[in-house]
Amino acid sequence: MKGLLINNETALSVMAVALAMMSLTAGAALAKSMFSYIDPASVTAIRFIMSAVFLTCVLRAWEVQLTRDNIGTVVVYGSMIAGMNLFFYLAIETIPIGMALAIELVGPLCVSIVYSRKRSDVIWVALVAVGIAILLPTSTSVMNLDATGVLYALVAGAFWGLMSLRGKKPAGNTDRRRRL
Known part of the structure; x- marks a missing residue:
């Protein structure tokens, strides 16, 4: 029973995930409202420009030292984020955000299931699976979903899963000039 108790760290993690999901869905709703004016690829570009400004101004991105050793990691990870966002925006152009x-x-x-190591992980994965099942369409409404939009959502999910795996790699040492 000890592994099932929720401690402060777990509560903080759950809260962070909830806030991230609220931010994600609010951003998706804003993006979808822009599709009547610009296409999903342009919305993705705007999102990346805004992210670059944020990273530069708030997180002092200029202190990160890019080297030949880490530039590939940055490009691959950035490409995964771009792919995930682009395909998600393409998906929500034709199917509901939820x-x-x-x-x-x-x-x-899927990544969580494969890399689960503790009993409590199984409970969290099961809760997520139940949540996904609740959001997924019923057999009668599945016929109304655009197949291309569903495919785009699956591709976005693949990018998200790969990004989760890639994000586990240590970023390297940190000193006065932060390195990736």
């Missing part, structure tokens, strides 16, 4: 998100969550859920 459906796209539920389908996309299959990617990181």
Whole structure:
């Protein structure tokens, strides 16, 4: 029973995930509202420009020292983030945000299942699976979903799963000039 207790660290983690999901869905709703003016690829580009400004201004990105050893990691990780966002935005152009998100969550859920090590992990994965099942369409409404949108959501999920795996790699040492 000890492994099932929720401590402060777990509560903080759950809260962080909840806030991240609220941010993600609010951003997706804003992005979807822009599709009548610009295409999903342009929305993705705008999101990346805004992220670059944030990283530069708030997180002092200029202190990160790019080297020949880490530039590949940065490009690969950035490409995964771009792919995940682009395909998610392409998905929500034709299917509801909740459906796209539920389908996309299959990617990181699969990673969680494969790399689960503790009993409590199984409970969290099961809770996520139940949440996904609740969001997924019923058999009658599945016929109304655009197949291309579903495929885009699955590709976005694959990028998210790969990004989760790649993000586990240590970023290297940190000193006065932070390195990746």
